Amino acid sequence: MKECLICSAPLKLIKFKCADGHVCKGCYEKVSLNFTQTIKNKTQAELLEIIAAPEEEAPAETFEITRKINQFIFFDDKHQKICLPNHKKYTKEALKPEVYPFSVILSCQLVEEQTEQVVKKKKQQLGSIKVVLTLQEETREIWLIPNFINRDSMAYKTMRSLANNIVAEVNQLKEGVAC
Ligand SMILES: [Zn+2]
Incomplete structure (x- = not known):
């Protein structure tokens, strides 16, 4: 070919x-x-x-938020870019906002880790949640639940459904990019 x-x-x-x-x-x-x-x-x-x-304008200046999922990820459909705001709450390190074109996104996955803990003689299922974005030259993580919490809790369920939204929306972008 x-x-x-x-x-x-x-x-x-x-x-x-x-x-x-x-x-x-x-x-x-x-x-x-x-x-x-x-x-x-x-x-x-x-x-x-x-x-x-070099691009005439800096990426930050050309970024227009057309969609977003909470503070986790912004989409600019007009310029075909995503922005990771890297809100301190959702990264494990201090990072500035990052902008990437849709075309460098290779994959996006929900990653859950699970563990068990005995609290008051009852076994509890705990979990953490992150979304892993694989880009052409690096990997970025969005931590929705960085520290283990009860998997039956409302917070856990809410975050998991948000994580699924992120994965679905990012994977949808790739279908629109021919390269
Ligand atoms: Zn090409």
Whole structure:
């Protein structure tokens, strides 16, 4: 199968021709400067140069929240980006907000850890919850329940359903990205 000249993704039906071959939709969006330029006569080297050029605006300035799930994750559907606000409550370390394009998201999973504890001679099922985002070059964690709490509690159930929402919404993004 043919590969995108820029990101090496296998090319499906949607591909765009340049002087040296084809690029995928995600890369085409970048090298065509959001579909404003044609690339037909451009070489691979010229396209790579366009990709390498610094963005005109800082990511934080171009981020518009179009959807969000509490303070866990923000979505910018217009610019195809997510933002992890990294609210101190939901990270295990002090982090600044981070912005990532939809295209670098590889997967998103709910991870629950479980343990048992005897409290007043009764066994209790405890659990912790995090959402793990696997990106092209790193992994990010959103901790919804960082410290073990009773799995039957309302807080636990609420957080688990929020975590499921995050996973569903993030995984849905990937289907919209062709690259
Ligand atoms: Zn590509």
